Amino acid sequence: MSASPDLEQHPRIPGGRWLSTYAVLAYLFLHLPLLILMVFSVNASRFTVWEGFSLRWYAEALHDQELMESTLNSLIVAIAATGFATVVGTLCAYALWKRASRWIAAGLALSLVTPEIVMGISLLAFFQWVFRHFDFRLGLHTIVLAHVMFSVVYVVTVVLARLRTMDPSLEEAALDLGATDWQAFRRVTLPLLAPAIGAAALLAFIISFDDYVITSMVAGVDSQTLPMALYAMARRGVNPVVNAISTLVVGLVGTLILVSERLRAR
Amino acid sequence: MGEVLELRELSRHYPAQRALDELSLNVSEGEFFSLLGPSGCGKTTTLRLVAGLEAPTSGRILLRGEAIEHRRPHDRNVSTVFQNYALFPHLTVRENIEFGLRHRHGGRPVDADKRIVELVEMLQLGDKLDRAPEQLSGGERQRVALARSLVLHPDVLLLDEPLSALDPNLRKQVRDELKALQRRVGITFLFVTHDQEEALYLSDRIALLNAGRLEQLGTPQEIYQHPCSRFAASFLGRVNWLNGTGIRPEATLLSRDQPANSERVYDSVVQRCVFLGNHLHVEAELSGGEHFIAELPCNSEGFQAGERVHVWWRAEDELLLPI
Ligand SMILES: Nc1ncnc2c1ncn2[C@@H]1O[C@H](COP(=O)(O)OP(=O)(O)OP(=O)(O)O)[C@@H](O)[C@H]1O
Ligand SMILES: [Mg+2]
Numbered sequence: 001m002s003a004s005p006d007l008e009q010h011p012r013i014p015g016g017r018w019l020s021t022y023a024v025l026a027y028l029f030l031h032l033p034l035l036i037l038m039v040f041s042v043n044a045s046r047f048t049v050w051e052g053f054s055l056r057w058y059a060e061a062l063h064d065q066e067l068m069e070s071t072l073n074s075l076i077v078a079i080a081a082t083g084f085a086t087v088v089g090t091l092c093a094y095a096l097w098k099r100a101s102r103w104i105a106a107g108l109a110l111s112l113v114t115p116e117i118v119m120g121i122s123l124l125a126f127f128q129w130v131f132r133h134f135d136f137r138l139g140l141h142t143i144v145l146a147h148v149m150f151s152v153v154y155v156v157t158v159v160l161a162r163l164r165t166m167d168p169s170l171e172e173a174a175l176d177l178g179a180t181d182w183q184a185f186r187r188v189t190l191p192l193l194a195p196a197i198g199a200a201a202l203l204a205f206i207i208s209f210d211d212y213v214i215t216s217m218v219a220g221v222d223s224q225t226l227p228m229a230l231y232a233m234a235r236r237g238v239n240p241v242v243n244a245i246s247t248l249v250v251g252l253v254g255t256l257i258l259v260s261e262r263l264r265a266r
Numbered sequence: 267m268g269e270v271l272e273l274r275e276l277s278r279h280y281p282a283q284r285a286l287d288e289l290s291l292n293v294s295e296g297e298f299f300s301l302l303g304p305s306g307c308g309k310t311t312t313l314r315l316v317a318g319l320e321a322p323t324s325g326r327i328l329l330r331g332e333a334i335e336h337r338r339p340h341d342r343n344v345s346t347v348f349q350n351y352a353l354f355p356h357l358t359v360r361e362n363i364e365f366g367l368r369h370r371h372g373g374r375p376v377d378a379d380k381r382i383v384e385l386v387e388m389l390q391l392g393d394k395l396d397r398a399p400e401q402l403s404g405g406e407r408q409r410v411a412l413a414r415s416l417v418l419h420p421d422v423l424l425l426d427e428p429l430s431a432l433d434p435n436l437r438k439q440v441r442d443e444l445k446a447l448q449r450r451v452g453i454t455f456l457f458v459t460h461d462q463e464e465a466l467y468l469s470d471r472i473a474l475l476n477a478g479r480l481e482q483l484g485t486p487q488e489i490y491q492h493p494c495s496r497f498a499a500s501f502l503g504r505v506n507w508l509n510g511t512g513i514r515p516e517a518t519l520l521s522r523d524q525p526a527n528s529e530r531v532y533d534s535v536v537q538r539c540v541f542l543g544n545h546l547h548v549e550a551e552l553s554g555g556e557h558f559i560a561e562l563p564c565n566s567e568g569f570q571a572g573e574r575v576h577v578w579w580r581a582e583d584e585l586l587l588p589i
Contacts, residue, residue, distance in 0.1 A: 167350065167352065169348050169350065169352040170352050170354060170355075172317075172319050172339075172346075172348075172352070173346070173348060173352035173353075173354070174354075174365070174369075175318075175319070175338070175339040175340055176317055176318075176319070176339050176340075176344075176345060176346045177340075177345065177365050177366035177369060177414065177415070177418065178340045178366050178369040178370045178371060178418070179340055179365075179369040180338075180340055180369075181338075183369055187365075187369075188354055188356075191356045192355070192356055
């Protein structure tokens with residue numbers, strides 16, 4: 001074959017049409033349940049029959065005392081956990097970058113693959129052991145601690161990925177020009193890491209806001225987060241209020257993920 | 267002129283390797299001093315030790331007579347121009363240049379603004395001050411890196427192959443500018459390169475390194491004309507080995523008639539003769555089979571391939587090497 005302009009075009013994939021059909025079906029399979037949830041959240045009827053557009057379930061959700069309280073709890077927990085996890089995770093990533101330690105890295109990976117239920121049970125056991133010695137009870141603070149624990153590794157992963165693309169001579173140049181270690185970190189490394197740290201924080205926030213399994217283990221009797229409240233409501237039977245609030249959560253999380261991806265690409 | 271920088275038996279050993287082994291040398295005030303050597307011979311290591319970015323295994327570093335080997339990098343009045351320039355990408359050119367002044371020990375010097383204005387003018391960066399480093403050409407980046415370091419008036423400016431990131435056409439021009447700049451600011455330069463031509467062209471003195479050790483130290487002329495070893499002789503330029511004697515190509519002479527000098531004459535056969543503009547490049551072979559190159563003045567008459575000629579040289583042009 002001679003070199004023809006055809007070579008410039010995209011190569012034809014055999015069965016390309018089937019590939020796109022397959023992609024559409026896979027996407028539907030992934031997102032159809034969510035789509036149905038959203039549709040029924042604006043359905044006037046209480047049942048799964050379309051009766052026309054209405055926002056009454058949203059209004060009901062916003063007036064539900066228990067839901068609003070648990071949402072507030074979730075926000076408090078997520079914000080506090082994100083704050084701690086971001087600081088700890090960023091410093092941990094920085095340390096790993098400066099002095100690669102296979103053991104610490106492996107330890108972090110371990111916490112990524114530990115089943116949630118195992119982590120929940122072990123945390124509960126840990127807290128109960130601690131409570132023998134100190135006067136403590138389960139509550140929002142134990143949820144925050146648990147969330148910091150499992151979201152740190154995500155922060156480390158995201159921040160470390162960015163650090164690995166950073167030129168180490170930048171920090172050396174700062175030292176060389178008279179900056180102390182802290183000034184070099186503060187004025188050179190940190191600003192360059194800022195987008196990645198932002199992305200990591202959003203990720204930690206989402207993971208914390210979403211968590212059910214571990215949270216339900218360490219929450220104690222009188223603090224409830226939004227996923228716990230939704231779970232309880234859903235078990236009591238079909239309730240369009242659950243659809244409405246879930247749609248709002250999906251919207252919030254989706255937006256945060258988009259922002260996080262944007263930051264990560266910067 | 268006094269010594270600015272003194273290295274005394276400075277060593278840096280890694281588990282697998284002696285990156286630098288007992289290097290001793292003195293650099294004088296205002297000198298353009300080059301560290302020359304092949305890849306991996308310890309040039310960058312030396313600069314990093316002086317800058318404090320790495321700690322020596324043993325040995326001392328004296329800056330204006332004071333031992334600095336235990337000081338942190340920000341506590342040494344030297345500054346580095348990194349090979350890739352390491353400009354801060356999130357700061358503008360102006361902020362890059364002011365970075366060191368902001369963090370300098372003892373606060374911003376009173377004449378800081380004057381220093382900036384002078385350097386910016388000298389390095390022609392006036393219209394680039396508000397740009398980000400990524401909006402600059404390679405040559406401009408290099409000038410910003412120079413300005414950023416020079417504005418601190420370091421006792422010694424350390425330069426790690428600052429020309430290697432530039433394209434070859436620009437390199438010669440920037441080389442001239444660098445030399446002129448050094449004369450103008452009068453700051454001592456410790457310059458690292460693996461390019462012998464660059465080192466010869468720029469330096470007041472050269473330290474030739476080989477596998478972490480000092481091979482030879484001297485002016486460009488001394489090292490080129492009186493190399494102390496075969497390694498030094500061949501690293502500084504081409505050498506013809508004619509029956510065991512080292513001769514530079516430009517000192518290797520050819521003639522059809524028997525030359526007057528009768529001691530250093532051999533028969534040879536021309537293989538190739540090419541006119542290269544500034545000289546005539548002749549490749550030939552001794553009857554013993556040794557291949558050599560002669561660079562003759564461009565107005566000499568050419569030779570034919572296969573022609574038999576006499577090769578000879580002057581006694582004073584022989585490279586005298588210890589056996
Ligand atoms: N961190 C390190 N760990 C182990 N060996 C090292 C380290 N840094 C440098 N070396 C070794 O020390 C030797 C000297 O390195 P150095 O960077 O000083 O060479 P160089 O003369 O600057 O070479 P080049 O011209 O290639 O830049 C090299 O052989 C290198 O492999
Ligand atoms: Mg080097």
